[in-house]
Amino acid sequence: IMTLRRFTSALLAATLACSTALAQATPPAPAGPELTLEQCIARALERNFTLEIGRYAPAIAKDSIEIAQAGYQPQLSITGATGENSSPGFDSRSSNLRVGITQELYTGTTLSASSRLDRSSSDPFTVGALNPAYDADLTLSARQSLLRGFGTAINRANLDRAKIGLDRANLDLKATALDVIQDTENAYYNLAYAREQLTVRNFSYALAQRLFDEAKIRRDTGVATNLDVLQAEVGVANARRNVLLAEQSAKDRQDALLGLLGQFQPDETLGSVRFADVTETTPVFASSFQMAKQHQPDYLSSAAAIEQLKLDLKTAKDDSRPDLTVGAALGLSGTNGSGQDAFGDALDRQRNSWQVDFAFNYPWGQTSGKARYRQSLAGLSREQVRLKQLEQNIELQVRSAVRSVETNLESVKIAILAARLSEQQYELEKAKFDAGQSTSRRVLEAQDDLESARVSELQAKVSLHTAISGLHRIEGSSLQRYSVNLP
DSSP states (O other): OHHHHHHHHHHHHHHHHHHHHHHHHSOOOOOSSBOOHHHHHHHHHHHOHHHHHHTHHHHHHHHHHHHHHHTTSOEEEEEEEEEEEEETTEEEEEEEEEEEEEEEOTTSEEEEEEEEEEEEEEESOOTTSOSSEEEEEEEEEEEEESSTTOSHHHHTHHHHHHHHHHHHHHHHHHHHHHHHHHHHHHHHHHHHHHHHHHHHHHHHHHHHHHHHHHHHHHHHTTSSOHHHHHHHHHHHHHHHHHHHHHHHHHHHHHHHHHHHTSSOOTTOOOOBOOOOOOOOOOOOHHHHHHHHHHHOHHHHHHHHHHHHHHHHHHHHHHHTSOEEEEEEEEEEEEEESSHHHHHHHHHTTSEEEEEEEEEEEOOTTOHHHHHHHHHHHHHHHHHHHHHHHHHHHHHHHHHHHHHHHHHHHHHHHHHHHHHHHHHHHHHHHHHHHHTTSSOHHHHHHHHHHHHHHHHHHHHHHHHHHHHHHHHHHHHTOHHHHTTOOOO
16 A cells, blocks of 8 residues: 555656646746737827827917017007098098007017098199198107116016926926826736736746646545545645636736727737846935926926916016006198108198197006016915925935835845745645645645735835835926936
């Protein structure tokens, strides 16, 4: 009987060794050509819906600059009229045409030049009078604000605000790009984790199936009991369930990555993905914090918003002033029997005129102007406090992100050692089982421990890459790392 048991054990050990060798010699089929993280980032930046939507903001902001400049471009005006007045025995006709151009300057000055030509005729005509008669004039005028609206700082405020708005739109686009890069990195490594986990689950399922087959042979030879077979069968069922869940997770993670890569194609299969080797050294808080203040789009956009509010404060202060303007005009006119001769007489100073005027307006009490100034001042103070709060939050986020990277670097090392230990413990327990010194239950427990250790190793790698990606997002350095150029 002992000889038969030893022969059976030896036969089972040989069978297991052959099946293990066969499993190692036949690796799972790859998902396709390797898909690198850099390829995913490039595709996401080109086709991602969120980023595509965000690209419209700078274009809209750029047009706002042209709108602000339009008020200081020359304005051409042309007006004309013609009419007739009839009464018994007398008819008169008249027409006029006026052409003018106006230019607003950033100093608060308004320059105007205009020319008018009037034509009149009557029937019957008066003896000795021009019929038709042409009146022409040339007028130059200027008007200058002395209090409200005086100076380039005030008159360029809207234009400067629009330019800062373009800068903020570009910063918002960069923030969106950083978010897309971070989301793509996390989705890529989550897919790598899900596929590696599926490989681990399939390996555990193969081990459970071999243990089940071996338990049935042992039972048939009288070495094992029905309980051993049932335990092994339950182990196969649990392993199969884990495989199904891992397959579902891998498909879900692939869909999540496809969604970030742009136009979603449900039938597309992504190539093989893998965990990149981590070559980064332990981050230093001081340098990461300094980088965040220099490149963080959210922080820079908040600082730019303060500059916009300073312009609003200047405008509000200017609006609370009285309105005092002075103007001057010079006109030349002439009358003749033709339009050309009438303009000639005007240029020869047949008749000339000039005028100087002023206008003063002061809303009594300036209640609304003062209230708008206080609102602008409060809004500026609020944004300055918010910028300090944002700087503090960035500092806290950088500290947390640096600690997370440090912790996960060590966690990966520990997880790798734990996986090696579990693998050796499983091999030892399986060898004892083959020699008849252990039970199938203990082998299954060792197998579960090995599977958990390998999955924990994968989770540690995902956590590390996620922590590194989060730190790069806070630093605002992801664009430089992937050589991405944005406005």
